[in-house]
Amino acid sequence: MRRNRAAAFPIGDHVLRKLGIFVHLDATHLAELDRLLSETMSVDSLHDIVTEGESCKHLFLLTRGWAVRYKLLSDGRRQILGFIIPGDFFGLRATLFDVADDTVQSLTDCTVCRIPGEDFVAVLRDHPRLGMAIVWSIVREYSVLAEHLVSLGRRSALERTAHLLMELLNRLQLVRLAGERDFELPLTQEILADALGLSIVHVNRTLRRLRQQGLIRLDPQSRWIIIDRPDDLAEIADFSPLYLDQGTPPADSLLKAIRSQH
Amino acid sequence: MRRNRAAAFPIGDHVLRKLGIFVHLDATHLAELDRLLSETMSVDSLHDIVTEGESCKHLFLLTRGWAVRYKLLSDGRRQILGFIIPGDFFGLRATLFDVADDTVQSLTDCTVCRIPGEDFVAVLRDHPRLGMAIVWSIVREYSVLAEHLVSLGRRSALERTAHLLMELLNRLQLVRLAGERDFELPLTQEILADALGLSIVHVNRTLRRLRQQGLIRLDPQSRWIIIDRPDDLAEIADFSPLYLDQGTPPADSLLKAIRSQH
């Protein structure tokens, strides 16, 4: 299995891919985006980048590695709200409200671009089309969260796990970090458990079932997963990728209206 | 028990209360809001106002009654994402993306204001402060959804139910539809089950436990609930109301920037 597919693509490429889904971006936008993303930083694994309850003055873009967004109960139980992969923004709500309502933690070594809140505001003003593309990409998070909620509420452990794997496959493919049916999955079973609302042991059992049914192959050493029968997995999960890329671009009228402000 | 507390307050009053949390609104805004909300309509109970997968060209504001936002699995299982109560907006994401990713259904007779998408865009342009207040109020939905997700993933049936009741108490108080510790709860146990990710039978058992512990009183006939010991209920639920009203107003710089667009 090959690693580091990401290295074959320049930073920013997968971001454009994602943003371009919503809005056509021209050369000016690309240049502006390059400027915006000039301040990159490396983050060690297991480091809190945004902390629940604290203030946060920056918008972030993850360009390498994995992170999670989670909340804790007072007795230490943890629920992971969602995974953040390259091309995902985070920290906007925290910046707007001056307080984060969840914690973002790196799971691996990561690279993030930090965009000062004021700079983002400036982009919204001077390059509304680009700014809006970023906003859409963040608003879309809501759909992912909603589908995750459905999983926790109404899908069995098997269905839920299958659904998460299909979601990750689709999202990673969008930024070219997954092949047709395989990708690197740098998650321990404990992390999966916290995301799926299950115990570690049951995650283990569930993955075993998926393996035994020939649906997936999973090598814990290499942290690589092969989804042998994605269609069957999708059927088990009642997975439909629509919620991920809500194809239609946002009402162009809104863009025009905002651009033409006096 | 008195009913129809709402009737004692003019439409728009609780909305202002909510919007005012974020941004100070002056007389101009109030007048504008009045105009914006001029088109009201009545909706029967159990009517789909926004349908998953369909287009939707309006932003809605619920001013009377209850509604839910839900998604269905292909075998008919239903998960309720959240409750919509007077003062809540819905339909914005659907309008922006030209497609709704969940269904909004009335649970009781409702009154809604329908705001054509273009009008909202115009407000964003001409009264950015008001427009942004509406946007904040919608963004805040994300926090509620996240907390709901934590409930489904990591709270027991008892904790989860307690948490939902506390959330509703707090949200209804904000729009003066709840007293110090009581409110009308026009939900069947089936609806609660679909929201809590539980079976009907287990919801019944759980409510009984809460009743027997002297935490709540619930009369299914009158659909009225009294929360006798809100503090204990909050403790069981690990409930903290912070996520509901994220006190700090949004970065004023953003408002200024948008207002000063040329």
Added chain:
DNA sequence: GCCCGGCATTAAACTATGTTAACGATCCGG
């Protein structure tokens, strides 16, 4: 006044998931 449909309630049997505990593999630092 009667019947019917929707909802709440309960019990009993069942199942999915959690808990505890043990063991094995791999990696890493000394």
Added chain:
DNA sequence: CCGGATCGTTAACATAGTTTAATGCCGGGC
């Protein structure tokens, strides 16, 4: 090369939650 830490794996047992089914209450139509 050893010893400890982390993670994955499994089995046996405990429990929370589901399913099925039966009963009762209430309100509405006729």
